[in-house]
Amino acid sequence: MVRVDEGVVTALEERAKRIRRHVVESIFHAGSGHPGGSLSAADALTALFFHVMRHDPAKPDMPGRDHFVLSKGHAAPALYAVLAESGYFPVEDLVTLRKIDSHLQGHPDRLKTPGVEASTGSLGQGLSIACGIAAALKIDGDGGHVFTLMGDGELEEGQIWEAALFASHYGLDNLIGIVDRNRLQIDGCTEDIMCIEPLPAKWKAFLWDVIEVDGHDMRALVSALVRARDHADVPTIIVANTVKGKGVSFMENSLNFHGKAPNRTEFERAMEELA
Numbered sequence: 001m002v003r004v005d006e007g008v009v010t011a012l013e014e015r016a017k018r019i020r021r022h023v024v025e026s027i028f029h030a031g032s033g034h035p036g037g038s039l040s041a042a043d044a045l046t047a048l049f050f051h052v053m054r055h056d057p058a059k060p061d062m063p064g065r066d067h068f069v070l071s072k073g074h075a076a077p078a079l080y081a082v083l084a085e086s087g088y089f090p091v092e093d094l095v096t097l098r099k100i101d102s103h104l105q106g107h108p109d110r111l112k113t114p115g116v117e118a119s120t121g122s123l124g125q126g127l128s129i130a131c132g133i134a135a136a137l138k139i140d141g142d143g144g145h146v147f148t149l150m151g152d153g154e155l156e157e158g159q160i161w162e163a164a165l166f167a168s169h170y171g172l173d174n175l176i177g178i179v180d181r182n183r184l185q186i187d188g189c190t191e192d193i194m195c196i197e198p199l200p201a202k203w204k205a206f207l208w209d210v211i212e213v214d215g216h217d218m219r220a221l222v223s224a225l226v227r228a229r230d231h232a233d234v235p236t237i238i239v240a241n242t243v244k245g246k247g248v249s250f251m252e253n254s255l256n257f258h259g260k261a262p263n264r265t266e267f268e269r270a271m272e273e274l275a
Helices: 006-030 035-052 073-086 091-096 126-140 158-169 199-205 218-230 264-273
Strands: 067-070 146-151 175-181 209-214 236-241
Touching (some): 006 035, 035 218, 067 126, 126 158, 175 218, 199 209, 209 218
Parallel strands (some): 067 146, 175 236
């Protein structure tokens, strides 16, 4: 395991809590959105944007930077929160989520939102986009890496596995996939809708390096992401075992909050829990 300084872990954990507050607040003000999958992904996104990825909001197109594709585009509130906290746009913009004339759409739009690398929302497409970017970087001799975050329900899409074949065949070792394995999708438990286990073994069969971690253990996440970034020869997948709605007790493991905004009472309770 890659050693991670205790102070770094503590700072990232505090940052992740702030990201969760932004998620809940922005969805509350929008009156719609997807809190469950945004909250489960908050730790991974925090580790990426505030410790692992090479990026600079002052130089968003700098050569050699790392790239990020949010394949599970409905988790846009979490992506917007880390982009705002990184400095791509004002934090105050977050409460304009899904509002008329806002640059924060319900799903990421690269033509509207600073820091968004790919427009996503239709599930199953993000890994293909990430493969294209990674292949182009290889051809150009650019040293950047490409990270993409997928939902576990999304892995039921066949295009994911076509892209997985492409990535290993062309040796895209600059590509790192993350699966937000919270085990719930809009219609129920992933294993009831379409069983995807044994998940690590499937990715190994597609010739990817596989790392399985607790997706809410910041030290383990950072260690896994750094190891994946430094890995050579084959792409890497990180299976991050998470809890849907993590951090808000009444949202955790609840299908009700897959795509539902909290009411005022729920909002106030959630913000108290995340204080």
